[in-house]
Amino acid sequence: MLSNEKYKGDALLQKTYTVDFLTKKRAVNNGEVPMYYVEESHPAIIDKEMHTAVQLEMERRRAFAEKYNISKLDYATVDNPFAGRVICGHCGSAFGRKVWNSTDERLRRVVWRCNKKYEVKGKKSCENKHIDDKVLYHVFVNTFNAMVENKEYFMEKWKEGLKSENVLVRYRARQFIEILKDAEIVEEFDVDMYFRWVEKMTVFDGKKIIVSLLDGTEIEVVVE
Structure with a gap:
């Protein structure tokens, strides 16, 4: 359609x-x-510009899924927003969601780990570390707040994007400007906002995450 x-x-x-x-x-x-x-x-x-932007976005998603060997990005849901969007900074593979101690709620822990960590059973194929699910939620909150605190810089960046010949770039710039102009510091994760901003989160040794926005902007977050 x-x-x-x-x-x-x-x-x-x-x-x-x-x-x-x-x-x-x-x-x-x-x-x-x-x-x-x-x-x-x-x-x-x-309008035709919107239609063209949709075609470019569909191609971006197809290329993203092909690059990271993800069957489709639609796996991401409100309850699992990071599916297909957490990438290993070591080998470039996608991270998968794992539930540890799922039988005991007191010890239950949700983590994300490189899908190639143990590609061959019993043999470690990737040295990257896992990361807690809750950390990813905090990372987005911190990223969004960093943009709010540096609103002037980002608004100027996206105003330049309005001059692009690429229809999708112009659309993203207008969308980001509209969201950020009245945005305020947040304390909780907003899943709708996450989907509107983030393309992927690249994890390095569980200590550093680079958040890539849908317009290509990259923001580095250090995990403490």
Whole structure:
């Protein structure tokens, strides 16, 4: 649906064609007959710039998933927002969520560990350390607050992004400016805000995390 040109007011004609005029049977057109692209054939539901930005975002997600060998980013949920978004700073693999001592609630601990840590059973393949789930929540809160405290710097950065020829870059810049201009210091993790800002969190030895925003901005956080 998101890639359908009809939403921006255009139409691609003859996506299917009649193969049997007696039975009216139709088939997908894979080049058997010409297709015709008609611009502004009907009122648009969304503007063309937004439609283009969506296509670029879909390609960004596809490339991200392919780079880090993630089947899809949709695994991230409100209860598990970091799925597919925590990356190993040593080997570049994704981190996976592990629950330790899950049978005893008092000792239960949720951690994230490189998926290649023990790629071969009994043999350590990556030396990166695990990181507690709760640390990741705190890291985003600290990152967001750092942007609020340095609002002027970031606002100027994104104002420059408004001049970009890349539609998605302009869209992100407008979105970030709109969110940050009235933002205040927060104390708790906001999952919606996290999804609107963060592309990935790269972990180094459990002591340093680089938070990469969706516009490519990187913010380093030291874990104490």
